[in-house]
Amino acid sequence: MSENTEVVVVGGGYAGVMAANRLTRRGDVTVRLVNPRGSFVHRVRLHQLAGGTGDAVVAYREVLAGSVxxxxxxxxxxxxxxxxxELASGGTLPYDYLVYAVGSGSADPGVPGAAEHAYPIAGLEEAQRLRPVLDAEPATAPVTVVGAGPTGIETAAELxxxxxAVTLVCGRVLGPYLHxxxxxxxxxxxxxxxxxVLDGPGAQVTEVTAGAVRLADGRELASRVTVWTAGFAVPDLARRSGLRTDALGRLLTDETLTSVDxxxxxxxGDSAAPSGLPLRMSCQAAMPLGARAADTVLARIEGERPxxxxxxxxxxxxxxxxxxxxxxxSHRSDVAVGVHLDGRPGGRLKELVCDSVVKQLSGEAAKPGSYKLHRVPGGSARRKALRGGQGTALPAAEPAA
Known part of the structure; x- marks a missing residue:
């Protein structure tokens, strides 16, 4: 390997930015971040962008180290x-190490009419597309939000x-993760x-038209605007590149986040499947995973065991x-417990968390290595139990010389 190490980070979301910033700890590492847009998308605020109550775009100069x-x-x-x-523009970027952090986006709904008539909001362009559609409709126009995870709940409440006039179609259960x-x-x-709120087995969408949503139990809901928040998918870049993935397309790695190939x-981040047991898609997981991937690269450069x-x-x-x-x-293993904070205190804490995400990325950009949350003890034993029960740990590729 040359004296200088070149690292390419593919994806400029929570995980990719954290990894890129952390890799600048060493002056002999050149870091390039590949991203299809020139601004950072604060995805946890996309429902605000769609509703017209806030923004979800942050300049990279605020969160990305200047040397990246x-x-x-x-x-x-x-x-x-x-x-x-190989880049879409036709160019190429060489690397000694690559961090795969392509994130996630909207899944194919798989429901007749949904792709044509429903509006997903998992990405920036999707939320931007939805906003003028909502603005063009009167307040009395019926809006249906499909999907009762965090994005669906937040979007329904925001609107x-x-x-x-909002109907939230849950599919089965409102907030499946919640206690x-x-x-x-x-x-x-x-x-x-x-x-x-419509839940239960009959509240599954079977068809979306230009003006209605049909459910499994035969009900038909008038819907001038249908917002689709059910399900996420990951890009197929790893699969197209001949790398092994799980069924959803997440890159298979060992517990150091190293590709098995x-x-x-x-x-x-969302595109990683450690030991075939991926974590919940969230910025709460993405940033520690980004830091962990960067630490693995740095350990390999230094000849240490990651x-x-x-x-x-x-x-x-x-x-x-x-x-x-x-x-x-929740428990540290991500299982909800019977304790929560709601109302205005819950709202203030939510805003504090959203603001802290940007501050943590900015802090790592200013002082690489300062982020510590991926080192909080208590997670390794749970991972070992899962690998022993639900999945099989996959062998990692041998480190290259």
């Missing part, structure tokens, strides 16, 4: 044998607080906002309009 070269382009293919990234106590609190707040390739994944969770926070929210506490 931003390449505004898309990765078309990873040529692992030649250690280079209802603006005076919209029953937290679920009741969310249901109460949505009811106070006037959101009509190539020790020069690491994965982090530490295994040690991911712990605190809970899940959901905004319920601009003033209230809920923080659902």
């Amino acid at each position: 070269e931003l390449v505004v382009d898309s990765a078309a293919r990873i040529d692992a044998p030649r250690r280079r990234v 209802a607080e603006l005076g919209r 029953p106590r937290g679920r009741r609190a969310v249901a109460g707040r949505l009811a106070a906002l006037g959101v009509r 190539d020790a020069r390739i690491l994965a982090a 530490a295994p994944l040690n991911q712990v969770f605190a809970g899940q926070c959901i905004s319920l309009g601009r003033r209230t929210g809920i923080f659902q506490f």
Whole structure:
């Protein structure tokens, strides 16, 4: 290997920016970040952008270390044998190590009419597309939000607080991750906002038209605007590049986040599947994974043994309009417990968390190595138990010389 180490980070979201910033700890490492747009997207605020109550775009100069070269382009293919990234523009980027952090986006709904008539909001352009559609409709026009995870709940609450007539179609359960106590609190707040919540086995969407949503139990809901928040997918870049993935397309790695096919390739964030047991898609997981992937690269450069994944969770926070929210506490293993904080205190905590995400990225950019949350103890034992029960740890590729 040459005296200088070249690292390419593919994807400029939470995991990619954290990894890129952390890699600047060494002056002999050149870091290039490949991202299709020239601004950072704060995805946890996309429902605000769609509703017109806030923004979700942050300039990279606020979160990315100045020594990181931003390449505004898309990765078309990873040529692992030649250690280079082929770009959509036709250029190539060589690397000694690559961090795969392509994130996630909207999944194919798989429901007749949904692709044509429903509006997903998992990405910036999708949220920007939805906003003028909502603005063009009167407040009395019926809006249907499909999907009762955090994005669906937040979107329904945001629009209802603006005076919209909103129906939230859950599929089965409102807030599947939430503890029953937290679920009741969310249901109460949505009811106070006037959101009509449909759950149970019959509340599964079977068809979307230009003016209606049809459910499995035969009900037909008038819907001038249908917002689709059910399900996420990951880009197929790894699969197209001949790297092994799980069924969803996440790159398979060992517990150091090293690809099972190539020790020069690491994965982090929503597009990583450590030991075939991926973590919940969230910025809460993405940033520690980005830091862990960077630490693995740095350990390899220094000839040291990289530490295994040690991911712990605190809970899940959901905004319920601009003033209230809920923080659902959990075990470190990401299982909800019967304790939550809701109302205005929950809303303030949610805003604090959202603001702290940008501050943590900025802090790592200013002082690489200062981020410590991926080293909080308590996650490795849970990972070992999962590998022994639900999945099989996959062998990693041998480190390259």
